[in-house]
Amino acid sequence: MSSGTGAPDATGYAALDALPRTASGALVWAALGRAGLVTRGYHDGVVPTGADPVGLAGLLTAVDARFSIASTLSVSVQLATALPVLATGRTPVARHALERALTGQVTIALAATDVTAGTDLTALRTRVRIEDDALEVAGEKNWIANTTTAGYFLVLARHRPGRHFTHFTWVLVPADAPGVTVRPADSALFAASGVGHVTFDGVRLDRDHVLGRIGFGLPVFVRHIGTERLAGAQWGVALCRRVLEDTLRHVRGRPHGEGSLWDLEGVRQRFATCLVRVRELQALVAQYAEPVTLRHDTTAAATLKAAAGSTVNHVLTECGQLWGAAGFATGGIQEVRAQAALFGIGGGANEVVLGAVADAAESILAGLALPGTLP
Numbered sequence: 001m002s003s004g005t006g007a008p009d010a011t012g013y014a015a016l017d018a019l020p021r022t023a024s025g026a027l028v029w030a031a032l033g034r035a036g037l038v039t040r041g042y043h044d045g046v047v048p049t050g051a052d053p054v055g056l057a058g059l060l061t062a063v064d065a066r067f068s069i070a071s072t073l074s075v076s077v078q079l080a081t082a083l084p085v086l087a088t089g090r091t092p093v094a095r096h097a098l099e100r101a102l103t104g105q106v107t108i109a110l111a112a113t114d115v116t117a118g119t120d121l122t123a124l125r126t127r128v129r130i131e132d133d134a135l136e137v138a139g140e141k142n143w144i145a146n147t148t149t150a151g152y153f154l155v156l157a158r159h160r161p162g163r164h165f166t167h168f169t170w171v172l173v174p175a176d177a178p179g180v181t182v183r184p185a186d187s188a189l190f191a192a193s194g195v196g197h198v199t200f201d202g203v204r205l206d207r208d209h210v211l212g213r214i215g216f217g218l219p220v221f222v223r224h225i226g227t228e229r230l231a232g233a234q235w236g237v238a239l240c241r242r243v244l245e246d247t248l249r250h251v252r253g254r255p256h257g258e259g260s261l262w263d264l265e266g267v268r269q270r271f272a273t274c275l276v277r278v279r280e281l282q283a284l285v286a287q288y289a290e291p292v293t294l295r296h297d298t299t300a301a302a303t304l305k306a307a308a309g310s311t312v313n314h315v316l317t318e319c320g321q322l323w324g325a326a327g328f329a330t331g332g333i334q335e336v337r338a339q340a341a342l343f344g345i346g347g348g349a350n351e352v353v354l355g356a357v358a359d360a361a362e363s364i365l366a367g368l369a370l371p372g373t374l375p
Contacts, residue, residue: 013062024192025074026149033104047087053289061238069339070192080231082108084224088212106151111141128157137203147196168217179203226301230292236308240278240315247319274315281311302356309344316340
């Protein structure tokens with residue numbers, strides 16, 4: 001069983017090399033699927049068995065090395081959350097959608113956060129009315145990755161009024177179903193992720209489009225959002241490493257006085273601090289990979305999300321400063337830095353996940369008192 005402590009296997013991704021660096025997330029997903037690479041992210045190549053930390057890290061590292069943050073986001077959300085949620089469906093329509101997604105024939109959009117609710121999922125207004133042999137979906141989801149390219153939407157909707165966690169259910173909505181309207185988001189930074197807004201105006205479907213058990217929408221989401229947060233931390237390590245390598249080449253090659261910028265002790269100190277921060281994040285990933293994927297440890301997942309957001313922001317800010325004016329070139333470090341702000345917002349803003357960490361303060365402190373143990 002993979003532990004997530006070793007280096008990810010980034011070999012065998014030649015299928016991606018035929019694509020330009022500007023390729024959209026949908027094109028990258030199609031290439032991964034055609035080459036049979038999507039299944040590398042799961043134990044034994046089977047989605048319901050759960051994420052394989054080393055395989056997942058290898059996939060994200062390979063995609064990040066070749067494509068934009070926006071395209072990598074498109075792939076990451078599907079690997080870590082959308083496909084595992086889809087795999088909870090047992091009807092023929094769900095199994096068919098999963099097979100199409102695994103082979104790269106379609107992209108899947110995870111439509112969880114609501115236009116009125118943000119990260120407070122119990123306040124969402126998108127609703128599903130479930131009848132004996134049919135269902136009807138109505139509502140709106142904003143800022144959803146893969147919206148403009150999706151073949152299917154995984155829609156988290158309420159089937160009962162109130163905020164209780166059993167009042168929500170997942171529904172599989174084909175993108176071409178009558179009543180589905182898609183609008184691209186006004187975001188040049190994330191256009192390659194297919195980000196957009198989707199409205200469900202009285203969308204009627206057969207009842208077999210319900211995913212999993214009615215009322216288990218939020219428990220399923222909580223179970224799998226942890227893997228998305230692990231994936232984000234793994235991706236954060238890969239991104240920071242790539243940016244730091246580019247920045248090191250830059251400061252070593254930029255003349256200053258009789259040497260280069262790298263000879264300035266201030267530059268070396270700032271760069272070294274970035275290295276320490278990334279090693280800390282890497283250590284957290286190694287420590288928490290199995291607790292997240294095998295035990296669905298929500299505190300560990302929140303810790304990873306908070307650490308990734310903080311570390312990526314620090315590294316990209318410092319590297320942006322070290323690049324100077326050259327960083328403002330098209331596609332340069334400042335553009336990457338703007339996209340990387342996603343790490344502190346998407347999948348739960350830093351403030352939200354830090355609140356979850358604070359809720360577990362006593363157990364975390366108890367764990368710190370016992371060397372080598374997990375909270």
